[in-house]
Amino acid sequence: MIDAIRRRLEAGDRLSGEDGLALLRHPDVVAVGQLANEVRERLHGDRTYFNRNMRLEVTNVCVASCLFCSFAKLEEGAPGAHTMPLEKAWHELEIRMDDPPSEIHVVNGLHPGLPFSYYEDLLSGFKRIKPDIHLKCFTAVEIHFFAQHYKMTHREVLERLRLAGLDSLPGGGAEIFHPEVRSRISHDKATGDEWLEVHRVAHALGMRTNATILYGHIETFEHRVDHMLRLRALQDETGGLQAFIPLAFHPDGNGMKNLPAPTAIDALRMVAVSRLLLDNVPHVKAYWVSMTPEVAQIALRFGADDVDGTIVHETIYRAAGSRSPGALTTEQLVRLIQEAGRVPVERDTLYNVVREHPRAVLPEAAFKVRDRKAARHLEVVS
Amino acid sequence: MSALTDAAIDRAGLRGVLEARRAGRIDPAAADHLRSADLLALGALADCVRAEEVGDEVAIYTRPAAVDAQVVVVPCEGRELTGLELLREVAVARVSGPRGVRVRVDWTRCGLELAQIALGFGANELAGQIANKRGLPMAEDEKLGVVGKKSRLEPAETVKRRELEGFVRRSGRTPRFDEEAIR
Numbered sequence: 001m002i003d004a005i006r007r008r009l010e011a012g013d014r015l016s017g018e019d020g021l022a023l024l025r026h027p028d029v030v031a032v033g034q035l036a037n038e039v040r041e042r043l044h045g046d047r048t049y050f051n052r053n054m055r056l057e058v059t060n061v062c063v064a065s066c067l068f069c070s071f072a073k074l075e076e077g078a079p080g081a082h083t084m085p086l087e088k089a090w091h092e093l094e095i096r097m098d099d100p101p102s103e104i105h106v107v108n109g110l111h112p113g114l115p116f117s118y119y120e121d122l123l124s125g126f127k128r129i130k131p132d133i134h135l136k137c138f139t140a141v142e143i144h145f146f147a148q149h150y151k152m153t154h155r156e157v158l159e160r161l162r163l164a165g166l167d168s169l170p171g172g173g174a175e176i177f178h179p180e181v182r183s184r185i186s187h188d189k190a191t192g193d194e195w196l197e198v199h200r201v202a203h204a205l206g207m208r209t210n211a212t213i214l215y216g217h218i219e220t221f222e223h224r225v226d227h228m229l230r231l232r233a234l235q236d237e238t239g240g241l242q243a244f245i246p247l248a249f250h251p252d253g254n255g256m257k258n259l260p261a262p263t264a265i266d267a268l269r270m271v272a273v274s275r276l277l278l279d280n281v282p283h284v285k286a287y288w289v290s291m292t293p294e295v296a297q298i299a300l301r302f303g304a305d306d307v308d309g310t311i312v313h314e315t316i317y318r319a320a321g322s323r324s325p326g327a328l329t330t331e332q333l334v335r336l337i338q339e340a341g342r343v344p345v346e347r348d349t350l351y352n353v354v355r356e357h358p359r360a361v362l363p364e365a366a367f368k369v370r371d372r373k374a375a376r377h378l379e380v381v382s
Numbered sequence: 383m384s385a386l387t388d389a390a391i392d393r394a395g396l397r398g399v400l401e402a403r404r405a406g407r408i409d410p411a412a413a414d415h416l417r418s419a420d421l422l423a424l425g426a427l428a429d430c431v432r433a434e435e436v437g438d439e440v441a442i443y444t445r446p447a448a449v450d451a452q453v454v455v456v457p458c459e460g461r462e463l464t465g466l467e468l469l470r471e472v473a474v475a476r477v478s479g480p481r482g483v484r485v486r487v488d489w490t491r492c493g494l495e496l497a498q499i500a501l502g503f504g505a506n507e508l509a510g511q512i513a514n515k516r517g518l519p520m521a522e523d524e525k526l527g528v529v530g531k532k533s534r535l536e537p538a539e540t541v542k543r544r545e546l547e548g549f550v551r552r553s554g555r556t557p558r559f560d561e562e563a564i565r
Contacts, residue, residue, distance in 0.1 A: 027427075
């Protein structure tokens with residue numbers, strides 16, 4: 001079976017849903033990784049991307065009751081609930097202006113009591129502090145909530161937020177699109193179709209977005225494949241997705257804490273299969289917060305070409321029991337990539353190259369038999 | 383072995399190593415060649431050798447276990463390895479060690495995540511003390527809450543052993559707790 005899939009990939013044929021299922025079920029994850037690695041190297045060579053970003057969750061008050069969430073609090077005033085005053089949110093950027101991030105990534109709960117102007121002011125305040133900062137803020141679930149709550153269309157919400165400074169959308173909130181799963185784990189927020197529609201509108205407005213999947217809970221392999229095929233269809237239509245990010249479910253402190261967390265093998269398999277199935281999405285991220293930096297490093301050999309960024313402030317995964325550190329420095333990310341024998345490329349949010357780092361003289365790099373492109377990349381190091 | 387794996391082994395120039403090993407010739411000097419081979423091809427080779435020589439079972443040691451000439455422990459004491467280096471060490475130990483060598487991964491030194499991945503690169507034993515989230519040994523009478531249809535308390539060791547079994551099974555292998563070898 002895997003040989004037939006390889007022949008189809010070599011012929012440039014698109015993989016089917018059945019192929020995706022076969023890859024998810026294939027007992028030899030290293031073989032699946034080999035296939036994905038070939039595609040990854042064909043697309044990107046050894047280049048591996050990261051950026052200097054800062055995560056911020058300005059409120060965890062949320063009217064939705066997603067079973068997998070350990071972060072949200074149902075109402076203001078509940079133990080652990082917080083909503084940042086705007087000055088405090090802006091301060092998080094101000095205190096980092098000696099070595100500023102190039103991107104702020106904001107994800108929040110669905111707060112029923114804030115005026116829409118709170119979000120507009122949040123964005124415009126960041127731009128006042130650093131006009132060239134890229135604001136990748138609000139998941140499609142939040143955009144849909146804003147549309148319902150403030151009685152606007154998706155387009156109107158996005159246009160107003162863009163005027164305030166919004167540049168792109170993150171990929172969160174996708175979870176699993178299939179209603180059989182979505183209705184059980186997150187029944188009271190945007191449906192899969194609504195999530196896709198928000199991204200469709202954003203792409204029509206010229207914005208770039210990302211996409212995620214939350215895997216390893218009650219979904220089946222069929223649901224995962226269905227999810228990826230829906231994204232592939234959207235990308236065929238709009239071309240606006242930049243990266244796909246598989247997110248592992250973490251069970252601590254949420255409504256599905258009786259389930260085991262997906263393992264490292266599951267993480268590598270998801271990275272590999274998504275690289276193979278999503279042939280029209282340029283980048284697949286090994287999100288180190290979700291899978292630990294150690295496994296993310298290995299995922300760079302299983303199809304991933306991006307490790308996300310410095311993060312600084314992530315709280316959603318930490319609330320769910322992630323053992324990853326809260327932040328990595330640029331130096332740590334560069335080393336993590338170099339140790340994998342890859343070439344670190346610092347990018348901005350839109351994948352423009354900020355700086356290409358050298359391939360390291362480290363054991364794993366020295367071991368590599370292959371490579372031709374790498375030398376050429378090194379020539380452009382500043 | 384799939385044709386894909388076969389081709390990867392060929393492309394990496396590892397065919398000779400596999401055939402020599404099958405013929406009973408183990409060249410320790412081959413380790414140098416293995417250290418420069420493509421990692422995933424080497425992993426595929428090591429996994430193939432592992433399946434042929436020691437089968438699918440994974441022995442799990444949760445208390446100090448004997449180490450003799452047939453056992454290679456990775457990572458070895460006092461050596462810091464990246465995840466990829468660890469996988470290579472495991473694969474090299476499998477392919478260049480004596481026939482049927484027991485390649486043991488100490489999860490207390492590399493974490494359970496990497497230990498699980500190493501099972502796909504030639505490892506056939508896992509070892510380490512069962513510990514709590516802070517890395518401290520479990521007390522004998524320690525209990526952990528188990529959430530399910532009926533929440534209950536179970537001995538911590540039972541819960542942790544079940545987790546270990548799950549790790550092994552989800553990598554497609556068969557776990558076996560090895561109590562006899564405990565010293």
